[in-house]
Amino acid sequence: MTLSIVKRDQWLHFTGVLNRDTLMLYSPFTLLNDASGEIRFNLAELTAIDTAGLAWLLQQLAQAKQRGVVIALCNVPKQLLSLADVTAVRPLLPISD
Secondary structure, three states, rough: OOOEEEOOOEEEEEEEEEOOHHHHHOOOOOOOOOOOEEEEEEEEEEEOOOOHHHHHHHHHHHHHHOOOOOOEEOOHHHHHHHHHHHHOOOHHOOOOO
């Protein structure tokens, strides 16, 4: 199980598994520290996500909002959408096509 998050311009590309075990690699999360404007999270290459991963995404959204940064979630996996529906947080996710 691995997680890779690579920043390219205004995009963050997520690859692998976003869960309680892999999040430790990105704690604290510093890739948004110098961000401005809009940042897109490309989630197309996520192979799995759990509720800890969803909570982490929500935390990043909140912290970005405090800094005036807008995040758009792109290529959102069905598993993430299902978790968001079950936990009733889907309206909080800024999903972009």
